[in-house]
Structures are given as C-alpha cells and as structure tokens.
Amino acid sequence: MGETANVADVAKKISNDIFSVFFWEVRPQEDANFDCVSEHHVTETEKQKKTHPCDVLFHYFDPYLNKIIYLHTDLKSYSKTSLKVGKIRDALNSMAMTIECAAVSEDWRKKFPISNHDTCEIRGLLFVANHDNKAPLSFNEQLAKISKRNLKIAQSQVIHVLGPKEISNLYSVAVDIKLAIQDKKLSPKYRFFYPDLTLWKRQVVDDERTAATIETLLSPYFILRHPSLKDGSDQTLLQEGSLIYYSRDGSTVEEFVYLIDSLLRYQLVNAKEKIRIRIFNREKDSNFKNNFEKAKEAYCRSWGFHGDREQEIRSITIDAITQVAANYCPDNIGWREHK
Amino acid sequence: MRRRFGPSLYFANDKVIFDSLNQHQVTSDLIRELLSERGILVSTETPKEELAKYFSRLTADYYDHTAIAVKLGRVAKRERITSSELTGKFGLKEIRAALQVTQQRLEDLGNKVTISSENGRIAALIEYEHIDYTRSDLRQVEPRDALIEFSADGKDSYILRSTQNSDIDPIVDEVIALLKKDAANELTRSRVNMESITDPRKRTQFFEGLTKSIEGHTFITMTEAYCFKPKESDIGDSSELNEDDELEKSPYVERVSLRGEGVNRSFVIDDLFSKGYYIVKIVWRTKSTARDDSDIFELEAQFSQPNTCTGFSYRTKSVILVEDGAVTTKRRSPKKDEQDLLFRLIEDGAKKTLLGFSK
Numbered sequence A: 001m002g003e004t005a006n007v008a009d010v011a012k013k014i015s016n017d018i019f020s021v022f023f024w025e026v027r028p029q030e031d032a033n034f035d036c037v038s039e040h041h042v043t044e045t046e047k048q049k050k051t052h053p054c055d056v057l058f059h060y061f062d063p064y065l066n067k068i069i070y071l072h073t074d075l076k077s078y079s080k081t082s083l084k085v086g087k088i089r090d091a092l093n094s095m096a097m098t099i100e101c102a103a104v105s106e107d108w109r110k111k112f113p114i115s116n117h118d119t120c121e122i123r124g125l126l127f128v129a130n131h132d133n134k135a136p137l138s139f140n141e142q143l144a145k146i147s148k149r150n151l152k153i154a155q156s157q158v159i160h161v162l163g164p165k166e167i168s169n170l171y172s173v174a175v176d177i178k179l180a181i182q183d184k185k186l187s188p189k190y191r192f193f194y195p196d197l198t199l200w201k202r203q204v205v206d207d208e209r210t211a212a213t214i215e216t217l218l219s220p221y222f223i224l225r226h227p228s229l230k231d232g233s234d235q236t237l238l239q240e241g242s243l244i245y246y247s248r249d250g251s252t253v254e255e256f257v258y259l260i261d262s263l264l265r266y267q268l269v270n271a272k273e274k275i276r277i278r279i280f281n282r283e284k285d286s287n288f289k290n291n292f293e294k295a296k297e298a299y300c301r302s303w304g305f306h307g308d309r310e311q312e313i314r315s316i317t318i319d320a321i322t323q324v325a326a327n328y329c330p331d332n333i334g335w336r337e338h339k
Numbered sequence B: 001m002r003r004r005f006g007p008s009l010y011f012a013n014d015k016v017i018f019d020s021l022n023q024h025q026v027t028s029d030l031i032r033e034l035l036s037e038r039g040i041l042v043s044t045e046t047p048k049e050e051l052a053k054y055f056s057r058l059t060a061d062y063y064d065h066t067a068i069a070v071k072l073g074r075v076a077k078r079e080r081i082t083s084s085e086l087t088g089k090f091g092l093k094e095i096r097a098a099l100q101v102t103q104q105r106l107e108d109l110g111n112k113v114t115i116s117s118e119n120g121r122i123a124a125l126i127e128y129e130h131i132d133y134t135r136s137d138l139r140q141v142e143p144r145d146a147l148i149e150f151s152a153d154g155k156d157s158y159i160l161r162s163t164q165n166s167d168i169d170p171i172v173d174e175v176i177a178l179l180k181k182d183a184a185n186e187l188t189r190s191r192v193n194m195e196s197i198t199d200p201r202k203r204t205q206f207f208e209g210l211t212k213s214i215e216g217h218t219f220i221t222m223t224e225a226y227c228f229k230p231k232e233s234d235i236g237d238s239s240e241l242n243e244d245d246e247l248e249k250s251p252y253v254e255r256v257s258l259r260g261e262g263v264n265r266s267f268v269i270d271d272l273f274s275k276g277y278y279i280v281k282i283v284w285r286t287k288s289t290a291r292d293d294s295d296i297f298e299l300e301a302q303f304s305q306p307n308t309c310t311g312f313s314y315r316t317k318s319v320i321l322v323e324d325g326a327v328t329t330k331r332r333s334p335k336k337d338e339q340d341l342l343f344r345l346i347e348d349g350a351k352k353t354l355l356g357f358s359k
Helices: A007-019 A085-102 A106-111 A138-145 A164-182 A253-265 A288-303 A307-314 B014-021 B028-036 B048-056 B062-072 B092-108 B169-182 B200-211 B243-249 B267-274 B336-358
Strands: A025-028 A056-062 A067-078 A120-130 A158-162 A221-226 A236-238 A241-246 A274-279 A317-320 B040-042 B081-088 B112-118 B121-131 B141-152 B157-163 B187-190 B217-228 B255-259 B278-288 B296-305 B310-323 B326-332
Touching: A007 A025, A007 A056, A007 A067, A007 A164, A056 A120, A067 A085, A085 A120, A085 A138, A085 A158, A120 A164, A138 A164, A158 A164, A164 A241, A241 A253, A253 A288, A253 B062, A288 A307, A288 A317, B014 B048, B014 B062, B028 B040, B028 B048, B028 B062, B040 B048, B081 B169, B081 B336, B092 B112, B092 B121, B092 B141, B092 B169, B141 B169, B157 B169, B169 B187, B200 B217, B200 B267, B200 B278, B200 B336, B217 B267, B217 B296, B255 B267, B278 B310, B296 B336, B310 B336
Parallel strands: A067 A120, A120 A158, A241 A274, A274 A317
Antiparallel strands: A025 A056, A056 A067, A158 B040, A221 A241, B081 B157, B081 B187, B081 B310, B112 B121, B121 B141, B141 B157, B217 B255, B217 B278, B278 B296, B296 B310, B310 B326
C-alpha cells in the first residue's frame, strides 16, 4: 500500500486545485467517522459495522432542486498494480452503506453541523486518482465491469464517481479558468448557467454565484456566464457573455450544429454578448475548428439567416484549452480498508 | 420525402427526453445505464419515473440525442417490395444515366445514394431520413434504407424492383420518367393489378391463386386475411346522394381483418364474401418442396390501394425454424438469397395467376 498521505491535506489540496473554482465548499474533518445505525450493515467478514468513514464533505447549492447537496466523499488513489474490480465494488458498497446511515444518523449531524433551515440531500462521491501515472484510463474500464444492479444502493440515493480521467479534465478546466481571470480574459464574477427548462426551473436569481453541480461538470458541455471586464480607465477589455466548456472531441459538423441550436434555444446568442467555446477533450479532433466553421455555415443556411443574424452566429469562437493534464493526482492515499 | 425545418436534429428539451424515457418500452436498466455514463450510480429500487426525471434535468448534446434515439429505436423494419416490368428501347447505360440524375438530386438534399452494377443488374441503395412529425421528437427522424433495382429479363426488358413506401414511390416514378425521355417515349411499364377485374370473388381468388403458385413450394396455411369493401358511393355516381341517404345506409364496415390459421377457409370469411368483401392483403406460410425439413417462410402480399387493387407489394415476414422435422416457435430473419428467390417466385406466381383470369 505504501506511504499514505494525510487525508485532510489531500482534501484541502483538491479543493484548492479544482473545486473552489466551481464554487464548492468544503468541510474537512480530522476524525469524521460516525456511528453506524443500520443493523443490516456488515463488513466483508460478516461482522456488524461499527462506524462509517468520511474523508471530506463537499457541498453546493443545486438551483433546480433548490437544495444543498452534500457530497460525502471517499478519496482513493491506485497504482497500475493495485487497481482491482473487487476493490472498486467494495468501495462503492461501503459508500452506499455510509450514505444510507448518514441520512438518518444523529452522530453524523453532530459531526457535520448543517443548517436546519435548508433542505438538503446527502450523496456519495467516490473520488479516484491514479498516483503512479501508469493507468489513468483503466479505472473506467474496471468500473464498467461492475454490475450496477448488484450494488447495494438504497432507494432514491445516489453515488457519483469521479475517475482519474474526469478529475484530470476538471483540473485542466479549473486551471484554464484561473489563468483566464489572471490574463483578464474572464471576470472573476463568473457564475454557472442554469437555463429554465420545461420541467425544471432555476429557483434562485441568475446573478448569484451559482456553483457548478456535479451533474453539470460531467455534462457534454457547461456554460459560465460572465459580466464585462473594464480596465482602470473604464475601457472595456471584455464584453459580457458566455464561456462554454465543451468535452466532446469536435470530430463532426453535426455535434456543433446541435450545440449552436442549443445556445439559441437558451437565448444566449445576441450581438451584445460574446460567446466563446473551449474544448477540453484530450483527444480533440485536429479538424475541430474546421468542423465548427462548417457547422455555423450549415446552421445559417438551414434557417436562411442573413445579415446581422448571420453575423451573431459567425462571431461565436472556438478554441482548445492550452493544456489538458494527462493525469492529476493529489497524492498517494492508497486503497484503505474500512472496518 | 418531407421537407424539414432547419437542421435535421433539433435540440431536444428536457420534457421531450422525459417523455421518451417514460415510454413503456424503455426499461429502468436503460435509464440507469444512461446515468452511469455520467458517473451517476443509483439504486435499482428507485422508480423509473424518478430516474427519467433525473436524466431529463441533465444537459444532453448531439451524441446523447443520437444514442438515446438509437436505444429507443425499433429494429429496422423489413420494408415491402414492389415490382414492374419495363420494356422499351433502353439498356443498362440509360438506366445508369437516369439513376445518376436522381442520385445527384437526392444527394443535394442530404441523402446518400450508392449505385452498383453487376451481371445485368443495376441497383441504387438510398440512405435517407424518414420524417414523421406525428411521432415524439426523438423518433421523428428515422434513418432508413431503400433499394431501387433493375435486372435484365430477356431482350429489351427489365424487372424493376423497389422498396414500396410513400418516400420511395415518387423517386421510382421519377427514374422511369427520365428513362422514358431517354428512350424517346418507347417504354411500357406493366404492374400486377386487378383494377380491370371488379368482381369481388375474382379479386379474392387472385390471392388464393397466388398462395398456390409459388413454384417449388407448398402452401401450408393462411394466417391473416384483410377483407375490404369499397363504399358504394365510391364506385357509383354519388352526386344524387344527400346526407340523409348516407345516414340511412350506415352502419358501414370498410375493412375486416381475420387472424388465426386457415382463415381463408373459415365460415366468417364465406359470409364476408357473400356481402361483397374481397381480400386485399394476406399473410401465409409456405415451405420448399425440395426437402422435408426445410424451414417455413411467412410471406405477405397486398394491394396498397384496396379500392382499385393496385400497388401490388410483398415481403418475407419471417422464417419459422423446423428442427428434426418438427415445427418450432423459433424464428429468424430471411437471408438475402432466400429473399431474392422468394421475391422472384411471388412476382411469377402473381403474373401466372393473373394470366389465368384472362384465359
């Protein structure tokens, strides 16, 4: 198993490196184990469980659900040799039991005092990094082998999984956002965009610092809205607008036609606002810019757009983020066994 | 083919996705699979509607849209085939030229057409999108394949075989019109039809004759028969009928369908025939006489325009497996060569039966 880093330090590091940019808040705990309150929770050796572990608790506000989402997080990292299907399954089942208890445990509420005024939901988050840098992609292959049917997740409860690939992507986006702010290409007062849907409406006003939900971060794309940016002499450095982080590879014209259609449906495309798309897929297609240009042309043609309307579509830009981390790993935290 | 608005795929909003996932043929397993692709694991005990609500809240893009449409999509259906006999002063060269003109036009509209030719056969495979605005958003655009095929049948004569549906029929007409122009109008097209024979008994006899004229095959049973009776006002002069007369004549049943086994021999059908109904569509089973244990073919033939008994089309529905001499309940799809042979035999059988009437 090797050296195991201090979990609290690791939690602080990933929070600073990644999740602070997405406006997630964190509650690191030194001793965060809490009592098990379910009789049917047993260890692999069929012994009654005494406590459930917690490495870190992240939370954010979900604007559609109008709830605070607590992500009861389990931090793990593996090397090429230590990654095993069985270990992932055990980690998921342990997490399933943890959140089942957390939802009803007095001890949990004592350890993680949360406001009684807000409605909240406790979910699990399995955060898995690859510390020897030799197998960042094999986690998803192993995860796919697990029969999700047989996981012991209780009704209506949810576990999110972030593997090395997703973590590295999010880290790269976080770095890109920080750099953009530093280079005056993005206002620090950005927010994440939640369009009013048909069945779901945003429950808060748009100008709050709405966080990115975990679902948003794992979507094919997500949108940041930002105000304009001015220099000391009140000269506009950057128009207000939208910054879209796009996770697909850009290999087809159709995907961009669809994306443009989505942006128009969200009513984001107008002459007063700047729209920039940034691809963060490591395996982006070398033709992505070409495909995007073709998509703009095809879209304008299919709707018969001319003049100013065509210009609005034409001025949407696309670029790739400068560098996508091959593998982000905070430290070796090992596959710790839970009792 | 229908004209469409804007691009072929629209942004599907959350309600469209929710409705699609809530259809009864979508399983909870499928939604759990879609969620797990986003790193979201849920309980098997969570009800389907709750899962559909969850997924509908997520951002979906082009790839999600097409993946869901494929997962929801039906198995590509085996389309009906129709045929005509073309005679005139033209050859493969002219056919290819006509097909290429049509190919150009269809490809300009965004379809894909592949023309291939071998041993006196020339075929165009058309990949197109069937648009049906009556269906839910994720199923409105359905990719389909269609075939238009010419094969030489003696001197100056070709059999034209094509997929029969409302998208392809006008394209076939267009190719023939081009060919006709090229052949200085010396082109005749003949198709199997019973338009000139209005006697309901004879129209029914056509189908019974057909089932027994499949060369090298024995008729087993007829499992479906669709009987039709045109409204009298459609045949005769309706100008003198006023609304009251119409009411007095009701009730009126236009179509009756029978399903089972040996439906053409049932007493119900005799009664229908005596009241002026005739068969316009059948499904029957037949097997090759070559071997005792050959599989059973289930075939379908119909006139698409029941009033006039025109638009003859057919298809092989399925193949019922015979194992150790016993008929099983297992089915398989017909193979390409089996289909080719059966199509030719159905065409020949239909022509033979028609000839019998004119004697």
